[in-house]
Amino acid sequence: MALAFAVLDLTGSIAQLGVVVAARSITNVALLLVGGVLADRLPRGLLLSGSSVLSGAAQLGAAAIVAARLDLVWLLALLAALNGAASAVSQPLATALVPQTLPAPLLQPGNALARISGNLTSLLGTAVAGLVVAFAGSAAAVAVDGVTFLLAAAAWAGLRAPAPDREQASSFVQDLAEGWTAFRTRRWLWTVVAAFTLSNCCYACAVLVLGPVHADSTIGRPAWGLVQAALPAGLVLGGLVALRLHPRRPLLVGMLCTVPFPLLALALGVAPVTAVLVVVFLVAGIGAEVFEVLWQTTMQQRVPAELLARVSSYDLLGSFVAIPLGQLLAAPLAGAIGVRPSMIVAGAVGGAALLACLLVREVRAPA
Numbered sequence: 525m526a527l528a529f530a531v532l533d534l535t536g537s538i539a540q541l542g543v544v545v546a547a548r549s550i551t552n553v554a555l556l557l558v559g560g561v562l563a564d565r566l567p568r569g570l571l572l573s574g575s576s577v578l579s580g581a582a583q584l585g586a587a588a589i590v591a592a593r594l595d596l597v598w599l600l601a602l603l604a605a606l607n608g609a610a611s612a613v614s615q616p617l618a619t620a621l622v623p624q625t626l627p628a629p630l631l632q633p634g635n636a637l638a639r640i641s642g643n644l645t646s647l648l649g650t651a652v653a654g655l656v657v658a659f660a661g662s663a664a665a666v667a668v669d670g671v672t673f674l675l676a677a678a679a680w681a682g683l684r685a686p687a688p689d690r691e692q693a694s695s696f697v698q699d700l701a702e703g704w705t706a707f708r709t710r711r712w713l714w715t716v717v718a719a720f721t722l723s724n725c726c727y728a729c730a731v732l733v734l735g736p737v738h739a740d741s742t743i744g745r746p747a748w749g750l751v752q753a754a755l756p757a758g759l760v761l762g763g764l765v766a767l768r769l770h771p772r773r774p775l776l777v778g779m780l781c782t783v784p785f786p787l788l789a790l791a792l793g794v795a796p797v798t799a800v801l802v803v804v805f806l807v808a809g810i811g812a813e814v815f816e817v818l819w820q821t822t823m824q825q826r827v828p829a830e831l832l833a834r835v836s837s838y839d840l841l842g843s844f845v846a847i848p849l850g851q852l853l854a855a856p857l858a859g860a861i862g863v864r865p866s867m868i869v870a871g872a873v874g875g876a877a878l879l880a881c882l883l884v885r886e887v888r889a890p891a
Contacts, residue, residue: 525650525653525654525657525665526653526656526657526662526665526666526668526669527544527545527583527586527604527662527666527669528541528545529657529662529665530586530587530590530662530663530665530666531544531590531597531600532662533590533661533662533663534589534590534593534594534595534597534600535595535597540597543597543601544597544600544601544604545604547601547602547604547605547608548604548605548607548608548611549608549844549848550605550608551604551605551606551608551609551612552608552609552611552612552615552844553612553841553844553845554612555608555609555612555613556612556615556616556837556840556841556844557700557703557834557837557838557841558612558613559612559613559614559615559616559617559833559837560616560703560833560834560835560836560837560838561696561699561700561703561833561834561837562613563613563616563617563620563687563833563834563837564620564687564688564699564703564830564831564832564833564834565687565699566687567685567686567687568617568620568621568624568683568685568686568687569680569681569682569683569684569685571613571614571617572614572617572676572677572680572683573677573678573680573681573683574610574613574677575610575611575613575614576610576614576673576674576676576677576680577673577674577677578606578607578609578610579606579607579610579611579670579673580670580671580672580673580674580676580677581606581670582603582604582606582607582610582670583603583607583666583667583669583670583673584666584667584670584671585599585603586600586603586604586666586670587663587664587666587667587670588663589603590662590663590666591661591663591664591667615836615837615840616833616834616836616837616840617833618638618836619820619823619824619832619833619836619839620829620832620833620836621685622634622635622638622820622824623824623829623832624685624829625685628825631821631824631825632766632769632770632774632817632818632821633767635766635817635820635821635824636763636764636766636767636817637763637767639759639763639766639813639816639817640760640763640764640767643756643759643760643763643813644760646756647756647760652668653665653669656668688829688830689830699834700834702831702834703831703834703835703837703838704838706827706828706831706834706835707834707835707838707839710826710827710886711884711886712775712826712884712886712887712889713823713826713827713835713839715881715884715887716775716779716819716881716887717838717839717842717843718842718877719877719878719880719881720842720843720846720877720878721842721843721845721846722846722873722874722877723782723785723786723846723874723875723877723878724843724846724847724850725846725847725849725850725853725874726786726789726850726870726871726873726874726877727785727786727788727789727850727870727874728846728847728848728849728850728851728854729850729851729853729854729857729866729870730788730789730792730793730850730854730866730867730870730871731788731789731792732847732850732851733850733851733854733855734792734854734858734863734866734867735748735792735867736748737858737863738792738793738796738863738864738867739751739792739796742796743796743797743798743801747798750798750802751798751801751802751805752805754801754802754803754805754806754809755805755806755808755809756809757806757809758805758806758807758808758809758810758811758812758813759809759810759812759813760809760813761806761809761810761813762809762810762811762812762813762814762816762817763813763817765810765813765814766813766814766817766818769814769818771818771891772890772891773888773889773890773891774818774821774822774891775818775819775822775886775887775888775889776882776887776888776889777814777818778814778815778818778819778822779815779878779879779881779882779887780882781810781811781812781814781815781818782811782812782815782878783811783875783878783879784804784807784808784810784811784812785808785811785812785874785878786870786871786872786874786875786878787804787808787871787875788804788805788808788871789867789868789870789871789874790867790868790871790872790875791804791871792867792871793864793865793866793867793868793871794868822891823835823836823839825891854866857869857870
């Protein structure tokens with residue numbers, strides 16, 4: 525949020541803001557698989573500290589450029605790309621670290637607590653960013669972000685989490701291929717990831733892009749802001765639900781909890797009423813978070829520790845690639861059949877993809 529305002533303050537150009545934001549996203553997606561391999565080869569505390577230092581340095585550099593009013597958008601894009609690269613290294617570790625630090629009976633509550641803290645701090649961070657931008661300027665806000673990365677690096681430095689033991693040495697390409705084999709040979713795994721790739725594509729098209737357009741002509745911008753706030757609130761509540769939930773068939777329950785997610789697009793298209801949308805978004809957030817906790821726990825239980833970070837990187841890649849694809853499809857789809865029909869079609873397709881996973885026997889299997 526702060527970086528977006530910083531680029532706009534410096535250039536006043538939406539196009540150049542797009543370049544900076546895209547540089548981070550593209551680098552992040554392109555290097556996720558590399559991050560998964562590194563996470564299974566190198567000490568994890570070192571990787572997390574190093575990636576935090578890199579992100580902190582990139583943000584402080586961006587803050588200096590904005591504060592000095594230097595028209596160096598290319599350098600801001602490069603720094604954003606470095607930040608994306610650092611994130612690609614740390615993200616696959618989120619799933620792999622939990623079973624390395626907690627005993628098996630505590631995996632699910634550990635995942636739930638980690639997700640709750642992440643969602644709460646995201647909400648807090650957005651609010652703090654808005655205040656700092658308003659009272660001290662965008663450069664100061666980006667600098668604060670850079671300092672928090674450096675503080676995180678100091679915290680990670682105390683982590684004693686070596687890479688998993690290996691039976692024999694292997695090359696980077698072999699590690700990458702081994703991770704792919706582990707991913708594709710587990711039908712429950714690639715089926716769910718493929719379903720979410722399609723579902724997330726539909727969500728990005730119908731909600732992220734067409735949602736504001738449709739809201740502008742129906743419920744209005746203030747109401748749309750209220751509706752959007754219901755989703756992260758639901759994520760926090762979903763984490764609390766997941767703390768107490770102990771289903772015998774966790775993946776089956778998790779997939780059933782995703783059913784409200786495609787209803788976001790359907791509700792926008794069919795019933796653009798503020799009260800209805802707030803409820804749907806809240807329930808969808810609860811269900812999505814319960815699924816995420818149960819999904820991570822299932823991966824930790826079913827995938828060997830020495831492969832978990834690499835498998836997680838393939839999972840993340842499937843989710844992240846879908847979002848820009850959906851955003852690019854929004855305009856031509858709406859131009860062809862209209863905004864409201866596009867939302868209904870996207871919701872139906874996304875829902876069908878998720879429900880199809882229930883046909884896979886391993887998805888319905890007990891833990």
